[in-house]
């Protein structure tokens with residue numbers, strides 16, 4: 001398993017976001033041809049046994065890569081999900097075969113869209129803490145990341 005972690009502070013941070021969150025979380029992880037930006041999660045209501053993780057993945061390489069799996073400290077089961085309309089209901093489903101990160105493009109995982117699904121969460125993480133996880137890509141291998149946990153009320157329009 002190849003583990004390369006290089007943390008660089010995002011250059012485009014506004015003063016507002018610097019004030020709003022600890023700088024340790026305002027990070028980018030450069031990993032081979034990939035850049036992973038600001039992994040975050042939000043606390044689900046107490047009693048819920050699921051949560052979700054969000055981040056941006058940029059592929060600066062010449063070839064497509066694919067996010068195939070992940071792990072998280074808070075959950076024994078981690079899946080990669082997308083959403084689709086089923087009648088007039090939005091439903092989520094596991095992306096079969098992994099999430100393609102096309103060469104030269106950025107894929108954003110965000111609320112109401114693609115996300116990392118944490119399942120069988122025994123204990124919801126506290127707001128303003130973080131938890132570790134990994135993401136495994138078909139070509140780039142496995143990278144360690146850390147999700148910032150935010151208040152769900154603060155992310156309605158995130």
Ligand SMILES: [Cu+2]
Pocket residue numbers: 052081082092093115116117
């Ligand atoms: Cu999901």
